[in-house]
Amino acid sequence: MTSHICTRAHHGRAPTLSLRPLCALLAALPFAALAQDAALQTITVKAPKAAVQPVGAAAADAEALQSGRASSSDTASLLRNLPGVSLFGAGGVSSLPSVHGLSDDRLRIQVDGMDLVSSCGNHMNPPLSYIDPTRVGSVRLFAGVTPVSVGGDSIGATIQVDSPAPEFAAPGQGRLLKGQAGTFYRSNGNGMGANLSATYATEQMSLRYDGSTAQSDNYKAARDFKAAGPAASNKPTQWLGGDEVGSSSYKTRNHSLAYALRSDEHLVEMRLGLQDIPYQNYPNQRMDMTGNDSHQFNLRYQGQYAWGQLQARAYHEKTRHSMNFGEDKQFWYGPAGNVPGMPMDTEGKTTGLQVKGDIALSTRDTLRVGAELQNYRLDDWWLPSGGGMAPNTFWNIREGQRDRADVYGEWEARWTPQWLSQIGLRSSHVRSNSGAVQGYNANYNMEANAFNARDRKRSDSNVDMTALARYTPSANASYEFGFAHKTRSPNLYERYTWSTGGMAMRMINLAGDGNGYVGNMDLKPETANTLSATADWHDATGEQWGVRFTPYLTYVNNYIDARRCSGSGAMSACTPANQTATTGFVYLQFANQDARLHGFDLSGFTDLGRTANWGQFALSGVVSYVHGTNRTTGDKLYGTMPLNARAALSQRLGAWTGTAELVMVTAKTRVSAVRNELPTAGYGLVNLRGSYEWKQVRLDFGIDNLFDRFYNHPQGGAYVGQGQTMAGTAVPWGVRVPGMGRSFNVGVTVKF
Template identity: 60%
Template sequence: MNVIDVKPTRLTLALAMAFCAPAALAQVVAGSETASKLDEIVVSAPGFAPLPQTRGQMNQTDVAGKRTGTSDTASLLKDVEGVSLYGAGGVSSLPAIRGLADDRLRIKVDGMDLISACGNHMNPPLSYIDPSNVSSVQVFAGITPVSLGGDSIGGTILVDSPDPEFARPGEGNLLKGEIGAFYRSNGDATGANLSASFANESLSVSYRGSTAKADNYEAGGDFKAAGLAAAGRGWLDGDEVGSSAYETSNQSLAMGYRHENHLVELKLGVQDIPEQGWPNQRMDMTGNHSEQVNLSYKGTFDWGALEARAYNETTRHEMQFGDDKLYWYGPNNVPNSDGIAGPILPGMNGRAAGMPMDTKGNNTGVSLKGDLVLSERDILRVGGDVQQYRLDDWWEASGKGMSPNTFWNIRNGERDRFAVFAEWEAAWTPQWLTQFGLRHETVSMDADTVQGYSPTFSATDEAAFNAADRSKTDQNLDVAALARYAPSSTQSYEFGYAQKTRSPNLYERYAWSTNGMAMRMINMAGDGNGYVGNLDLKPEVAHTVSATADWHDANRATWGLKVTPYFTYVDNYIDAERCSSGGASCTAANLTRTDGFVYLRFVNESARLYGVDVAGHMLLGTTQAMGVFAGKGSLSYVRGKNPTTGDNLYNMMPLNARLALEQKLGNWTNTVELELVADKDKVSATRNEVETAGYGLLHLRSSYEWKQLRFDVGVENVFDRFYNHPLGGAYLGQGKTMSGTDVAWGTLVPGVGRSIYAGVTVTF
C-alpha cells in the first residue's frame, strides 16, 4: 500500500471534503486488503464533516443487509428519518423527503440527473439501478448545498454503484467477483446477480448484471371479493393485489483508468423491463428499455479538486393493459362513460384492442465542478450543469373512439437546463463552520403542435393548445446558507435557510386534453384521478428553515441523539384544482363530488410544511455469551397544508417511527424491528383522498458471514398484519380500469403481507 503523508493544511480538508461527501471520498481513496482505488491519504490534521449533515448515509456493507428483502432500490431509504415511499410498481417506488416527492427531489444515479419519461412516472430515476449494484446512498434533506441541488425543492438523493478497483503495486493483476441469489415467499419472487472485475494497477474493467421476477403479492387479509380479475382474465383471490407482478433485468459495463491522482471512468448500462404491473394506475408498464453512457473524471491538484461528467440516456417506454386489466375495451360500438363510441373496425366487433401508449425520452447532460482552496480557512466550490431533454409521448390508434389518427400527448417536448453555482465554505474556528451558496438556472421548455385521435376528439383543447405560445423560459435562483457550531466533542448544532426553485415538468405544462380518458393517463400521484396540464404554470419557490441538534459520546460509538425541526413555505406550489369546463368530464358535478374519482388541472397555489425528524442509537451492553446489543430508532412527523385553499396537501405521511434491537455475535447479526404508523386523517379533499388506519408491524432479520459467503434470512410483517400504507394510493389493479364507473372508488392498495426471504452471496 502506498501512503502519502499530508501535512495538516487546509488542502487536507479540501481533499477530505472533495465533492462535498465523505462517503464519496471513501469510495475513491479508501483501500482494502486486495485492491486499491486511489492511493490512501493519511490525514493528520483534525477535520470536520462537511455541511450539511446527511439524513441517511449507507455504504456497501449497509446495503448488503437490505438488498435480499427488496428489488426496489428506493426502499433502501425507508429506514431514513424523514423519508417515506409513494406506492408504485414493484421496483419503482417514489421517495418523498419531508412530504416532497418525485420531481421535487434531485435524484442522481452515478452522478446522472435521470428523468422519468412517462405520464405516470413509471420509470423514476432509482428504478434504473438494482439494489445489488448499489455501493453508497446519501440523503440530503431540505437545505441542500447548491453544489448538489438545482431544479428541486425537497432535497437530494445520491445513489452510486461501486467505483473501479485497481491492483496494488507489485501484487499482480486483480480478479474478483460476486454471485448472489434470493427468494421471497410473498409473490414467489426470485432473483440473481453477478459481477466480475479484472484490473491491473492502472486499468479496471467490471461487469455487473442482475435479474428479478415476481408474481402478484398478497396482503395480510382479504380487501376485496375473490373472482376474475376482468372478463376473460385470470382468477384473483381476495387478498391478491392485482397488477403487482414485475420482471426486470439490468446490466452494466464499467471501465476505469487511473494515473496518479486522476481517475477516468466510462460506464455503460442497459435496462430491460418486459413487464411491471401498477396496482394504483389504470395502465401497466409493458416495456421499458433504457441505454446509458456515463463518462466521468475526478482529479486532485495542489489547488484543490476537479470533477467533470458527460452522460446520455435514452428510454423507450410502453404502457398497455397487463394481465389483470381488460384488454378488449368496449362492447359493440356502445358509447362508454366518456361518450366515445367510434367506428366498428373489421374483425373488432366495435371493441378497441387495448390502448397502446408509447414514450421516447432522450436525456443528455454535462457537469463540471471544482473545489478551490483559497486559504487555510476557505474553500470555494464553483461549477455548472447543462441538461438537454427531449420527450415524445404518442398513443397509436386502436379502434372505437381512439382512431383513426395517432394521439400526440406531447410532441417533441423540450426541457433544457443551464446552471451555474458558487459555494463558499469557511472554518472560522475549530467550533464554527459556515457555508453559503448561490445557484442560477435557466430552464427553457417548448413543445410542438398536437393532435387528437380524430378531428373531433378534444377539438377545442387541441385548437387552443396549438394556437398558444408554448415556449416558456424560467429564470430560477437558489440560495443556501448554513452554519454549524460544535462547542465540544459531544455536541453540535446546525442551522440554516434555503431558497430552492423547481420548474414544472413537461407533463405538468403540456398535457393538453380534457377528455376523461386522456386525463386519466396523466397521473403522477397514484390517486386514480385524471389530470390536465397548464401552460401558465410558474416555477415553485420553496423557503426552508431548519435546525439540527446532535448530542453524542465523544467517539460517536456508544450513544447519539439527533433532533431536526423544520419549516417550509412554497410559493407557486404546483397543486391541483377540479376542472369544470372543457371535456365531457369537466362538469359542474365534478366540482362537488366527494365519493369518487375526479378530474383536475395543475395550478399554482401555495404550500406550508413543517415537522420534526428524530434519530437515535445506543449501545445497550456486551456479554461474552450473547455478544453486543445495540438499539436504534427514528421518528418523523410532517404536516402539509395549502394556505390558498385551506385543504391538506396530498400524500402526507402521518406520524411514524421505527425501533430496532440489533445483536452481533461472532459472524451473526440479528435484528428485531418494530414499525409504527399513526392514523392518516388529514387528507386532501380536492383529490378525495381516503383516510387510513394506524398499524404496527414486526420484522425479523438475520445474516451470517463466513469467509467469502454471506447468508441473509428474514421475515417481513411477521404476524401477517393487514394494513393500508398511507402512501399506497388507490387500488386500480384489476378490471376495466379505463372506465369512469367500473372501478370502485375507496379501495386502497394494501401493504404486503407476511414474506419470508432468504438469500446467499458468494464473493471471490
C-alpha cells in the same frame, strides 16, 4: 423463540413443510456463531462519527444496504431507514421517495451523478428504477438545507445513489481478479432473482461488469380486501383471490459495464448501462408498463491539482417506454369487445454536462464552483386501436423540450475548530416547449387547436440560495442550522398535457390516486423557503450513543397542486358535478397555489453492551412527523405521512447479525379533499432480519410482517389494479392498495 414462530405457516402461503429448513436455520445460526465466537474477530457496532459527512448530509449504513437487498428489488427501499424518508407506492421496482413531505420531481435524485428524467405520464420509470439494489455502493441524503453544489431544479432534498467506486490492484499485486454472485427468494409473490459482478484490474486499469435480474408474481395482503373473482369480465380464467393485489407483478433485467483508468492524481471512468423491463404492473395506476428499455452512457473525470479538485461528467440516456393493460386488467373494449387495449408509447432522451471545482483558497476557505447543462427531449404518443381511439395517433406530448443551464458558487469557511459556515448561490435558466398536438379524431379538435394556437415556449430564470452553519462546542455535540431558497420549474407533463377528455385525463397521473389530470401551460416555477436546524448529541467517539433532532419549516410559493378542472370540449370530463363531488374519482388540473410544510425528525442509537455468551446489542430508532397544508385553499397536501416511527434491536455475535424491527404508523386523518384522498388506520409491524457470514459466503434471511398484520400504507394510493380500468366509474372507488402480508426472504451471496 425463533423456532416457535416459524412453525406457524400462514394459510394460503407456501406450505409449512417447505419453510422448515429456513426455520431450522434461523433457530440454529446464533448458536453456531456462539461456538465460533472465540475464533472469529469481534465485530463492533459503529455509527458514523460526528462531522464526517458534508454539511447537511446523512448516509445509509453499509450493513443496512446489504440486508435490504434480500427483502426488496426496489432501490428506493434502501432509503427507508433514513430520517424523514417515506415511500410512495408504485410498481415493484419503482416506488418514489418522499422526504419531509416533498417527493418525485421536487427532489433532486442522482444515479451515478446523472440527473435522469421520468419519461412517462404516470412516472413509472423514476430515476432510482434504473439501478438495481445489488449494484448500489453508497446512498447519501441531503434532507434539510441542501447546499447549492448538490441542489438545483428542486425544492426538497437531494438523494445521491452511486455504484461502487472502481477498484484497482494494490502496488506490487500485478492484477486483481474478483467477483461475486448472488440469488434470493421471497415467499410472498414468489419473488426471485440473481445477480453477478466481476472485476479485473491492474494498478492503473479497472474493468467491472454488473448484471441482475428480478421477478415476482402478484403479492398478497394479510387478508381479503376485496371480493375474489376474475381479474376482468373478459378474463374469466385469470382468477384473483380476495387477498391478491392485482397488477403488482414485475420482471426486470439490468446490465452495467464500467471501465476506469487512473494515474497518481487523475481518474477517468466510463460506464455503460442497459435496462430491459419486459413488464412492471401497477396496482395504483390504470395502465401497466409493458416495456422499458434504457441505454445509458456516463463518462466522468476526477483530478487532483495543487489548487484543489476538478470533476467533470458527460452523460446520455435514452428510454423507450410502453404502456398498455397487463394480465390483470381488461384488454378488450368497445360494444363488440373488439378494441384491443390502448397502446401508449414514450421516448425520452436526456443529455447532461457537469463541471465543478473545489478550490482551496486557504486553510480556512474552500470555494466550490460549477456549471451544469441538461437537454431533455420527450415524445408521448398513443397509437389508434379502434372505436373512439381512432383513426389518428393521439399526440399527448409532441417534440417536448426542457433545457436547463446552471452556474453556482459556494464558499465554505472553517473559522475556528468549533465554527463552520457555508454560503451558496445558484442561477438556473430553464426553457421548455412543445410541438403541435392532435387527438384520435375530430372530437378532440377544439382543445387541440386551442393548444396549438398558443405560444408554447416558456422560459424561467431561477435563483437558489443557501446559508448554513455548524457549531461544534465539544466532542459530545454539534449543531447545524440554515436557510434555503430553492426553485423548481414544472415538468413537461405538468405544463403540456392538454386534453380534458375523461379517458385521456385518466392516463395522466403522477400521484397514484386513480384520478385524472390535465396540464397547465401557465404554471409558474415553485419557490420554497426552508428553515432547518439539527442538534446532534453523542459520545466522544460517535460510536456508543447518539441522538439527532431536526425540526424544519418550509413555505412554498406557487406550489404545483391541483384544482377541479373546468372545460368545454366535446368529450370534457370537467363537468359541474366534478366540481363538487366528495366521493369517487375526479378530474383535476395542475395549478399554482401556496403551501406550508413543517415537521421534525428524531433519531438515535445506543450500544447496550456486550456479553461473552450473547455478543453485542444495540438499539436504534427514528421518529418522523410532517404536516402539509395548502395555504391558498386550506386543504391538506396529498400523500403526506402521519406520525411514524421505527425501532430496531440488533445483536452481533461473531459472524452472526440479527435484528428485530418494530414499525409504527399512526392513523392518517389529514387528507386532500380536492383529490378525495382516503384516510388510513394506524398499524404496527414487526420485521426480523438475520445474516451469517463466512469467509466467502454470506447468507441473509428475514421475515417481513412477522405477525401477518393487515394494513394500508398512507402513501400506497388507490387500488385500480384489476377490471375495466380505462373507464372512469367501472373500477370501485374507496379501496386502498394494501401492504404486503407476511413474507419469508432469503438471499445468498458468494464471493470469488
